[in-house]
Amino acid sequence: MQKLPGFRDFLPDDCAVRNYIFARWREVARRYGFVEWEGPILEPTELYKKKSGSEIVDQLFNFTDKGEREVAMRPELTPTLARVVAAHEREFKKPLKWFSIGRFFRFEKQQRGRLREHFQLNCDIVGESSVAADAELVALVVDLLRDFALTEEDFVVRLSSRDVWLAFLANKIKAFNEPELRRFFEIVDKIDRQEETKTAELLQPFSTSIDEIRDWVKSTRDFLLNPKTDRSQFEGTTLGKIHELLHDHLGPRHIGPYLDVDFTVVRGLAYYTGIVFEVFDRKKKLRAIAGGGRYDNLIRQLSGGGVSMPALGFAMGDVVIGDLINEVPRARLQMHNETQKDLWIQIYAVIAKEERRPDALAQIQLLRDAGYRVDYPLRPEKVGKQFQTAEQLGATFAVVFGDEWPQLKVKKFSTRQETLIPHDQLLNHLPRPE
Amino acid sequence: MQKLPGFRDFLPDDCAVRNYIFARWREVARRYGFVEWEGPILEPTELYKKKSGSEIVDQLFNFTDKGEREVAMRPELTPTLARVVAAHEREFKKPLKWFSIGRFFRFEKQQRGRLREHFQLNCDIVGESSVAADAELVALVVDLLRDFALTEEDFVVRLSSRDVWLAFLANKIKAFNEPELRRFFEIVDKIDRQEETKTAELLQPFSTSIDEIRDWVKSTRDFLLNPKTDRSQFEGTTLGKIHELLHDHLGPRHIGPYLDVDFTVVRGLAYYTGIVFEVFDRKKKLRAIAGGGRYDNLIRQLSGGGVSMPALGFAMGDVVIGDLINEVPRARLQMHNETQKDLWIQIYAVIAKEERRPDALAQIQLLRDAGYRVDYPLRPEKVGKQFQTAEQLGATFAVVFGDEWPQLKVKKFSTRQETLIPHDQLLNHLPRPE
Numbered sequence: 001m002q003k004l005p006g007f008r009d010f011l012p013d014d015c016a017v018r019n020y021i022f023a024r025w026r027e028v029a030r031r032y033g034f035v036e037w038e039g040p041i042l043e044p045t046e047l048y049k050k051k052s053g054s055e056i057v058d059q060l061f062n063f064t065d066k067g068e069r070e071v072a073m074r075p076e077l078t079p080t081l082a083r084v085v086a087a088h089e090r091e092f093k094k095p096l097k098w099f100s101i102g103r104f105f106r107f108e109k110q111q112r113g114r115l116r117e118h119f120q121l122n123c124d125i126v127g128e129s130s131v132a133a134d135a136e137l138v139a140l141v142v143d144l145l146r147d148f149a150l151t152e153e154d155f156v157v158r159l160s161s162r163d164v165w166l167a168f169l170a171n172k173i174k175a176f177n178e179p180e181l182r183r184f185f186e187i188v189d190k191i192d193r194q195e196e197t198k199t200a201e202l203l204q205p206f207s208t209s210i211d212e213i214r215d216w217v218k219s220t221r222d223f224l225l226n227p228k229t230d231r232s233q234f235e236g237t238t239l240g241k242i243h244e245l246l247h248d249h250l251g252p253r254h255i256g257p258y259l260d261v262d263f264t265v266v267r268g269l270a271y272y273t274g275i276v277f278e279v280f281d282r283k284k285k286l287r288a289i290a291g292g293g294r295y296d297n298l299i300r301q302l303s304g305g306g307v308s309m310p311a312l313g314f315a316m317g318d319v320v321i322g323d324l325i326n327e328v329p330r331a332r333l334q335m336h337n338e339t340q341k342d343l344w345i346q347i348y349a350v351i352a353k354e355e356r357r358p359d360a361l362a363q364i365q366l367l368r369d370a371g372y373r374v375d376y377p378l379r380p381e382k383v384g385k386q387f388q389t390a391e392q393l394g395a396t397f398a399v400v401f402g403d404e405w406p407q408l409k410v411k412k413f414s415t416r417q418e419t420l421i422p423h424d425q426l427l428n429h430l431p432r433p434e
Numbered sequence: 435m436q437k438l439p440g441f442r443d444f445l446p447d448d449c450a451v452r453n454y455i456f457a458r459w460r461e462v463a464r465r466y467g468f469v470e471w472e473g474p475i476l477e478p479t480e481l482y483k484k485k486s487g488s489e490i491v492d493q494l495f496n497f498t499d500k501g502e503r504e505v506a507m508r509p510e511l512t513p514t515l516a517r518v519v520a521a522h523e524r525e526f527k528k529p530l531k532w533f534s535i536g537r538f539f540r541f542e543k544q545q546r547g548r549l550r551e552h553f554q555l556n557c558d559i560v561g562e563s564s565v566a567a568d569a570e571l572v573a574l575v576v577d578l579l580r581d582f583a584l585t586e587e588d589f590v591v592r593l594s595s596r597d598v599w600l601a602f603l604a605n606k607i608k609a610f611n612e613p614e615l616r617r618f619f620e621i622v623d624k625i626d627r628q629e630e631t632k633t634a635e636l637l638q639p640f641s642t643s644i645d646e647i648r649d650w651v652k653s654t655r656d657f658l659l660n661p662k663t664d665r666s667q668f669e670g671t672t673l674g675k676i677h678e679l680l681h682d683h684l685g686p687r688h689i690g691p692y693l694d695v696d697f698t699v700v701r702g703l704a705y706y707t708g709i710v711f712e713v714f715d716r717k718k719k720l721r722a723i724a725g726g727g728r729y730d731n732l733i734r735q736l737s738g739g740g741v742s743m744p745a746l747g748f749a750m751g752d753v754v755i756g757d758l759i760n761e762v763p764r765a766r767l768q769m770h771n772e773t774q775k776d777l778w779i780q781i782y783a784v785i786a787k788e789e790r791r792p793d794a795l796a797q798i799q800l801l802r803d804a805g806y807r808v809d810y811p812l813r814p815e816k817v818g819k820q821f822q823t824a825e826q827l828g829a830t831f832a833v834v835f836g837d838e839w840p841q842l843k844v845k846k847f848s849t850r851q852e853t854l855i856p857h858d859q860l861l862n863h864l865p866r867p868e
Binding site for chain 2: 001002003004005007008009010011012014015016018019027030031032033035036037038039040041042043044046047050058061063064065066067069071073080083084087088091093095097098103105107117125128130132133136139143248249251252253254255302303304342343345357358359361362364365368369371372373374375378379389392393
């Protein structure tokens, strides 16, 4: 029998990689004062329709359960966050800084970087509208990637904003509605891929041109990236806020080299209300590594108006980051070293004489109680084969129970050095467990 | 909108408890030389029918996916293990010692200790038929619980065996088939709950009586638990093997006080082929904490005859162990202390003067890079309120950016002691991050 298409088995090597990614995610999110939470994998289908409309249902693993409920395996975490925050918001001091690591599902054609089941880190700040919160989230996404030994040569965070486009359009046409706005963002998204005559035609209702958009994108980027820009004329506007974000809040953290401003990033602009960002590998070989932004209206919308709170967040999947780590030798090496620690034991008890097995078992129990990872042969085996197994399992030491009893022969594999130690002194002679 | 019945939201406190349980599970399984693996949450429904017959489908979250596949959210891990082992067995040295921590689903009425979605630790040894492997698994389940600061006063592992019953019955009736055997196990299971006349009647075809069964259960227990029993007459039999398991393999590990022999444990005997064990709290207030045993035929059966390997394993859910920890003050205290480490930050940066914010941000970045958990106010706030937040977040230190600049005032909350430190010397004055 086969596994389902788009699903993965994590054999021990793969699971160690997954655990390494989770451990880095968890560690860095905590450094930022984020606390972990989690929701169910199954939710009422309605929860997803509420956010994204009924078209999302095409990509859901959804069904009617045995209690006649319409249910769906979660495709994303934000609706659950809104549900949980709406139910519990009074129990917590704001802002909430929450992260979650879990599994998500979507019924899609599988391709590189995109599977039907994947793991995702979600980080959200709820209840804070300041630019400082935007900065905290952008800094976090950068440090999450740096912690994998990735550098500014490997990835870039591209910042954009829905509000800036609104300001741009406000100068062009008097009023525009959501559908028009979506249409406009679709044009911008394809501006470098679609035939120019076609784009020009589509842009007519918006009283602008390809050249004007390109010029504006470039000049706005220059304005925003320059720390010396005089922003007094933009005080209080969205452009002013992004400049403040970049230079007052991110500048002191020295993460400028990881950032770019690119207003052709429009994915999800219909959904977000403020800044948006996407993280890409510099070589642009892979899909987006992470993406997020500010969604100030979503909690109100998803809670049916029950709770209204500003919020922002991002998600990072395990698949693309795994691909990028494998592309970057420095990052791959760090991962390799860390995963070996997960997979390898520390001590192998070699039972050279079968009548020493009870003594070996007693000693193994003591070693494990002290926190060492210990393995031993479950059936009689030749000593040579036992040493071979010890090395295959990555053991640092072999402890031999044989003729030397009541002494033990301790062999350190890295130096091939052998020492005789009284059996009741073994713990004192070993380095502390890792 | 509500969550689905039988599903849980893990708010940060709950998630810290869950992480604590996972961390202990992972740590102890690794001490035993087990490596972690994981499978998909969705599998072909057929995989579960193959093992347990079509009746299992009643308790599945199963459905037809958009690719017309019959799929099910996994109710247990063993069928996936068999699928994975059958596909990859040549890649690994035997025995495999594998563990997995994941989510499982069953459509059942929710009640204490039993939900529709729960987490489970699974530990399995594949490719080893020796009694030593049985012992390794029983010792592991004991140490998993001891690691939660639970003792022999809190829980007991009850050992049983299908083979011993087969031997008992072989003396009573000439031949018996699987359905008869199941019927017999059902009678034994209810022997203390069903009316005696009814039980006596049901036992007639098996040529035995209630008293005979009770006597046999008691005398066999006495025989097995006594280390001095002369087992020579049972050499090679199942009883002999269990005596060897208890005294040669578990005796040296000093875990006798955690064990009992109880052949009225018959749950799942139809499924297992050798020893079976269930772990219960001593007060018998809760459901089984863990259960498992040897299932030598299952991999062959599930792989359609492709691969045949002896195997044994057990599962432990997160719900009942959580309940038991909460019942035992010693265990609850250990959990409390550990979960605080997950939830609390180490340093709070108090921004006493707003113009020091950029300096604070630079310092916060350095502290986080060094591995500290640091938080700070995202908007201007009164100093008193910032100190209050620092204490609520569990901070060990507050670092004040204010009039003292370029010095920092560092306050240690436990001693209320305040020190002035040059801002570029801060890292040298703090204890290492936890």
